[in-house]
Amino acid sequence: MATYRRSILFRLAADPIAWIWSGHGDLPVEADAIDPGGATYVGAGALLDIPALKQLVNGTADRLDFVLSGVSGYTLRLAQEDAASIPNALVLIGEQDFDADWQNDGPPRWVWRGFADILVTESQDVPNGRQRTIRLSVRSADTFRSNPQPAFYTDQDVRRKSPSDAIASHVSLITAGAKRRFGPSSK
Numbered sequence: 001m002a003t004y005r006r007s008i009l010f011r012l013a014a015d016p017i018a019w020i021w022s023g024h025g026d027l028p029v030e031a032d033a034i035d036p037g038g039a040t041y042v043g044a045g046a047l048l049d050i051p052a053l054k055q056l057v058n059g060t061a062d063r064l065d066f067v068l069s070g071v072s073g074y075t076l077r078l079a080q081e082d083a084a085s086i087p088n089a090l091v092l093i094g095e096q097d098f099d100a101d102w103q104n105d106g107p108p109r110w111v112w113r114g115f116a117d118i119l120v121t122e123s124q125d126v127p128n129g130r131q132r133t134i135r136l137s138v139r140s141a142d143t144f145r146s147n148p149q150p151a152f153y154t155d156q157d158v159r160r161k162s163p164s165d166a167i168a169s170h171v172s173l174i175t176a177g178a179k180r181r182f183g184p185s186s187k
Helices: 073-081 155-161
Strands: 006-012 018-021 026-029 039-043 063-069 090-097 109-126 129-139
Touching (some): 073 109
Parallel strands (some): 018 039
Antiparallel strands (some): 006 018
């Protein structure tokens, strides 16, 4: 019977680098192209909340919030002290596979790449005491609203840039499965 043994790795290349994994205790990880000397990931257990990851498709960048709840006052203070090194820091999400004896089965496999934007720390009173939360907003690519939407090669798009260019004049006539002779017509 096949067994599935995998944990999630979170790497934030701020100063200092934050290595967090979805298990408990410390996890030494083999060297790879990202960390040539290897790294030791700190276990966050159930505290680590990784949202569903999406890839950049058709120019629509995704913004995700990574949340770490129930942290200590000491951890919250460390996050506040390092907040200046967060903007534009590389964020990597990876997978670490384990063998039947729960030993690392090779180096990590990185599956998602993003860039950190904003780190928000919160501390509020709750009925059972104090709730401390660290929230990191991460973008998968360039999410500035000033960027233009991707263009399509329609006749209108081409003629907007160059009114006399008719290269895309027949684009609207193309449908799935249609064939059009290309090149000079033979008379």
